[in-house]
Amino acid sequence: METENALVIENLSKTYPGFALREVSMTLPRGSIMGFIGENGAGKTTTIKLILNMLHRDSGRILVLGKDNRKEEKAVKECLGVVLGDLNLPETMNGIKINSMMSGIYSHWEEAAFFSNMDRFGLKKEMKIKAYSRGMKMKLSIAIALSHGAQFLVLDEPTSGLDPIVRDEILDIFLDFIQDETHSIFVSTHIVEDLEKIADYITFIHKGRILLSEDKDSLLERFVILRGPRECFAAFEPSELIGYKENRFGAEAMTETRTWRQKRAEGEGLAADPARIQDIMLYFVKGERI
Numbered sequence: 231m232e233t234e235n236a237l238v239i240e241n242l243s244k245t246y247p248g249f250a251l252r253e254v255s256m257t258l259p260r261g262s263i264m265g266f267i268g269e270n271g272a273g274k275t276t277t278i279k280l281i282l283n284m285l286h287r288d289s290g291r292i293l294v295l296g297k298d299n300r301k302e303e304k305a306v307k308e309c310l311g312v313v314l315g316d317l318n319l320p321e322t323m324n325g326i327k328i329n330s331m332m333s334g335i336y337s338h339w340e341e342a343a344f345f346s347n348m349d350r351f352g353l354k355k356e357m358k359i360k361a362y363s364r365g366m367k368m369k370l371s372i373a374i375a376l377s378h379g380a381q382f383l384v385l386d387e388p389t390s391g392l393d394p395i396v397r398d399e400i401l402d403i404f405l406d407f408i409q410d411e412t413h414s415i416f417v418s419t420h421i422v423e424d425l426e427k428i429a430d431y432i433t434f435i436h437k438g439r440i441l442l443s444e445d446k447d448s449l450l451e452r453f454v455i456l457r458g459p460r461e462c463f464a465a466f467e468p469s470e471l472i473g474y475k476e477n478r479f480g481a482e483a484m485t486e487t488r489t490w491r492q493k494r495a496e497g498e499g500l501a502a503d504p505a506r507i508q509d510i511m512l513y514f515v516k517g518e519r520i
Contacts, residue, residue: 235293236260236382236414237281242290244276251276251438254290258431261411263404265425265446266418267507268435269515274418277435278386281416282312295382308337311375311383315390317359317367325355328374336378344377351403365396372403383407385417389424397421401428422507432507434514441514446507453505454490455513456497457482465496473513484513 237258244251251273258264268274279285281292283299283306292299294306319328325348333339348355351369353362362370368388375383383404389397405428407413419425425432425446433443442449453472456463460481463474470493474483485493490502505513 234260236262236295237264237416238291238293239277239281240291242277242280242292243288244280244285245288246276249273249276249438251280254435254438254440256433256440256443258414258416260295260414261408262430263408263415263417263428264431264433265422265429265507266416266433266435267420267422267425267511269511272435273438274435275386278314278384278416278418281384282307282310308378309381311372311378311380313368313371313375313383313385313388315387317371319359321360322358324358325353325370328370329355332374332378338379340377340379344373347373347376351399365392368392368396368400372400376403376407381413383413383415383417385415385419387419388417389419389421397424404428422511426507434511436515442510449510450505450507452487453484453510453513454487454502455482455484455505455509456490456500456502458497458500462497462499465493473516484509 235257237256239254239256242251242254249271254273254277256264266274266277276285280287281294281299283303295309297306299306325345329341329344332344333341345355348370351373353366353370353373359367359370372388389400392400401424404415404417408415417425429446431444432446432449434441458480460476463471463481463483466485470489471483471485474481484505
């Protein structure tokens, strides 16, 4: 049922001069975290803006928590917590003024929850935003997102540029949020190591098209990285290798695990290592076929 999903995108398209988002589809079950990956310019931010109805789509359908994001936009946005990289609040404001402003925007704004979140994140409500570090600004954005009864967080690069300690704190916040199985997170990021820690699903977009969208564990089990002498790769058809690179030590390539099982005897001399999310991205985007 559609109400069992936090997000359903079907055949979403948007065309700009020089770029097109084409037939994008994905599904995120409730109670889960989806990592949205792809190189710069692949269409990640465009997709997020379409989810938030900040852009007019050419075609397609988007359901957020079972509601059409255009026909029921107000109800959808009441349920969404959004973090879009920049805080976009006047730097002269402090927590007290932000609380006052947000209480007039969200019908379910929770003052006690907001100040509790600020305290939890080590933010002083009297301090002006201009005195905040980048990490503090990100924590403030998250505190706002978590303080109006949001069931679904949409996050664009929430840990970019942060030191590892602050990144880890923020990831813990996200994991706490989804302890309630009605809560879900959609997070776009370049820091794929973070997704290996927290994501349940991975969606990979490249040049405006979805290449992969599946649960993380299945994705990581699906591919292996092969390394060894060049001649050992002769056992494979070009179509069986996803990316192929030669270096002074030999060659390496990515293939599907099932293909490797079938070719293992013929490719004796090759070492096989599990693929990580970063590997999968790089081989699909930059690997040259044999």
